Amino acid sequence: MSIVYNGSNDSKTFKDVFSTVIPQLCEKDPDVVYLDADLMSCIGMLKWAENNPDRAINCGIAEANMVGIASGMASAGMKPIVHSFGIFASRRVFDQAFLSAGYAKNDITVIGSDPGVCAAFNGGTHMPFEDTAIYRTLPGATVMDVCDTAMLAAVLEQSKDRAGVKYIRVARKNSVKVYGDDTEFEIGKGKLLKEGNDVLIVASGIMVAKALEAAKLLEAEGVSAAVVDMFTVKPIDFELLVQWAEKTGCAVVAENHNKIGGLCGAVCEFLASRHPVPVEFVAVEDEFGEVGPQDYLEKRFGLTAEHIVESAKMAISRK
Amino acid sequence: MTDEKLLKELNDFALDIRIATVECLKSRGFGHIGGSLSIADLLAVLYGSVMRYDPKNPKWPERDKLVCSKGHAGPGVYAALALKGFFPYEELKTLNEPGTNLPSHCDRNKTPGIDMTTGSLGQGTSLAVGIALGDKLKGRDSRTYLIVGDGEAVEGLVWEAAMFTAATKVTNLMWFIDWNKKQLDGYTKVINDHGDFRAKFEAFGFEAIQLDGNDIAQLYDAVTAPIGDKPRAIIMDTVKGKGVTEVEETFSNHSMNVPAEVFDRWLDELRARKEAQR
Numbered sequence: 001m002s003i004v005y006n007g008s009n010d011s012k013t014f015k016d017v018f019s020t021v022i023p024q025l026c027e028k029d030p031d032v033v034y035l036d037a038d039l040m041s042c043i044g045m046l047k048w049a050e051n052n053p054d055r056a057i058n059c060g061i062a063e064a065n066m067v068g069i070a071s072g073m074a075s076a077g078m079k080p081i082v083h084s085f086g087i088f089a090s091r092r093v094f095d096q097a098f099l100s101a102g103y104a105k106n107d108i109t110v111i112g113s114d115p116g117v118c119a120a121f122n123g124g125t126h127m128p129f130e131d132t133a134i135y136r137t138l139p140g141a142t143v144m145d146v147c148d149t150a151m152l153a154a155v156l157e158q159s160k161d162r163a164g165v166k167y168i169r170v171a172r173k174n175s176v177k178v179y180g181d182d183t184e185f186e187i188g189k190g191k192l193l194k195e196g197n198d199v200l201i202v203a204s205g206i207m208v209a210k211a212l213e214a215a216k217l218l219e220a221e222g223v224s225a226a227v228v229d230m231f232t233v234k235p236i237d238f239e240l241l242v243q244w245a246e247k248t249g250c251a252v253v254a255e256n257h258n259k260i261g262g263l264c265g266a267v268c269e270f271l272a273s274r275h276p277v278p279v280e281f282v283a284v285e286d287e288f289g290e291v292g293p294q295d296y297l298e299k300r301f302g303l304t305a306e307h308i309v310e311s312a313k314m315a316i317s318r319k
Numbered sequence: 320m321t322d323e324k325l326l327k328e329l330n331d332f333a334l335d336i337r338i339a340t341v342e343c344l345k346s347r348g349f350g351h352i353g354g355s356l357s358i359a360d361l362l363a364v365l366y367g368s369v370m371r372y373d374p375k376n377p378k379w380p381e382r383d384k385l386v387c388s389k390g391h392a393g394p395g396v397y398a399a400l401a402l403k404g405f406f407p408y409e410e411l412k413t414l415n416e417p418g419t420n421l422p423s424h425c426d427r428n429k430t431p432g433i434d435m436t437t438g439s440l441g442q443g444t445s446l447a448v449g450i451a452l453g454d455k456l457k458g459r460d461s462r463t464y465l466i467v468g469d470g471e472a473v474e475g476l477v478w479e480a481a482m483f484t485a486a487t488k489v490t491n492l493m494w495f496i497d498w499n500k501k502q503l504d505g506y507t508k509v510i511n512d513h514g515d516f517r518a519k520f521e522a523f524g525f526e527a528i529q530l531d532g533n534d535i536a537q538l539y540d541a542v543t544a545p546i547g548d549k550p551r552a553i554i555m556d557t558v559k560g561k562g563v564t565e566v567e568e569t570f571s572n573h574s575m576n577v578p579a580e581v582f583d584r585w586l587d588e589l590r591a592r593k594e595a596q597r
């Protein structure tokens with residue numbers, strides 16, 4: 001693993017990864033097929049799709065139908081990868097994802113783009129603060145909150161042959177680069193990005209870079225924070241979690257999601273039963289989203305490095 | 320349509336709506352221009368003469384209601400509402416700013432005059448049925464007007480609501496399909512061909528009319544003709560981006576991101592047309 005984080009943005013966008021990796025997967029594996037619901041251009045897939053109509057299916061604006069079709073295709077031996085914005089890829093399709101895919105054991109990969117505040121100018125109707133929570137309730141599902149392009153390439157590749165429903169929540173534009181492109185990821189295994197003694201910060205998605213920034217700020221104040229990227233929210237890496245909770249004695253969970261039911265919920269469920277410690281949350285209060293630039297929304301919903309610093313101090317004070 | 324004066328007034332209003340829409344989008348530099356412009360003529364007919372409302376009392380229960388189920392056309396609707404005095408014209412320039420009352424998708428809790436929250440395509444159709452039914456049960460003679468995108472009409476929900484509208488004879492609800500031939504990724508016919516809208520609505524039990532949806536007189540006549548015992552669906556043959564040549568001619572004109580000079584060029588074209596229309 002190499003961590004290249006220095007606070008600067010990735011030169012690649014997530015769109016770049018979609019438009020190279022999905023075609024590669026289709027080329028290597030004749031069973032892979034990509035389905036979308038009129039948002040191909042939004043993840044850079046339109047051009048390739050037009051040239052590969054057998055492997056790229058635009059279902060039109062009918063997300064539930066798309067997930068049903070994908071599930072049927074899975075039963076016919078295909079390995080479907082479906083995409084829509086996170087709101088539609090979770091709420092709109094969940095009955096199909098739950099029964100037609102999950103319960104019927106038709107294995108599909110679902111990509112939900114623009115998680116949480118990344119939906120920015122599309123506004124509150126398009127801002128999923130609940131998608132992780134929704135998919136966590138699906139037995140056998142794998143739920144991932146992706147932080148950078150190196151990670152996206154890896155989890156796309158691993159998801160296609162993994163059993164169950166795989167839900168990948170990921171932004172579309174570029175974000176802060178965390179990992180070197182040579183980094184290996186294993187679904188279900190968290191990444192320890194920094195060791196520390198005083199507090200454990202568990203983060204996912206866009207909050208990982210902010211957790212590293214917060215750890216730096218804390219270090220300057222003499223507080224030693226461990227940072228874990230828990231990109232697989234389900235199944236969570238409880239060994240890593242318990243190990244570092246034991247070592248530090250308290251935790252902060254940071255995610256671009258409602259604090260109910262997502263990574264915050266997952267961490268607390270496991271810590272409560274294995275190793276209870278004080279936990280603080282840097283996540284969206286029980287609220288709906290709203291429109292605006294992403295940096296404004298991050299402040300509006302309390303998703304900043306400064307919030308992590310404050311919460312870390314609070315967690316330490318509660319030990 | 321025989322009233323020449325009204326016709327001219329509505330044509331002017333439609334142009335003003337287009338100008339205000341472009342000004343609104345210019346403030347952020349990007350947004351859903353194509354689908355906002357294609358419905359400008361319908362908005363002019365509805366807000367310019369047909370609908371009953373009070374801009375000073377936007378929640379007046381007896382008003383007629385508009386549900387723009389293709390909620391991304393918010394900027395087009397905001398333009399009409401600002402011009403009719405629901406909020407100051409200058410406010411159009413706050414589109415998508417922090418704390419704005421004008422988010423990219425219609426929001427009934429934010430914008431005076433927006434009757435229903437939409438943005439998740441399809442959902443506005445059931446909501447409109449519910450509004451119309453509720454008004455009926457409350458004994459109001461209000462009407463509800465529902466605008467649905469042709470791409471949106473792939474959602475199964477649209478047809479659930481359509482079946483209910485006809486089966487339950489919700490005649491105080493009028494459907495409009497904005498058949499502008501395009502959705503986000505391209506042509507609706509190529510992506511998931513919906514076939515003959517008029518035949519489909521007729522088969523569902525509607526009185527279905529197909530017309531030039533960018534023609535004020537045709538729209539006015541179809542909207543104001545007496546309603547019989549079947550609900551009416553109007554299939555509007557429109558052009559995505561209608562009124563701004565460069566937008567009409569751009570293939571990917573769903574949401575455009577262009578510099579201020581380009582917006583100004585578009586405004587020049589619209590203003591020149593307004594001048595010529597005098």
Ligand SMILES: Cc1ncc(C[n+]2csc(CCOP(=O)(O)OP(=O)(O)O)c2C)c(N)n1
Nearest residue numbers: 038354438439440468469470471501502503
């Ligand atoms: C349920 C749902 N799926 C996807 C989207 C994203 N989206 C917004 S507009 C649009 C295309 C709409 O096409 P159409 O209904 O034809 O509208 P128009 O061309 O008139 O703008 C899409 C896919 C959405 N808002 N809601």
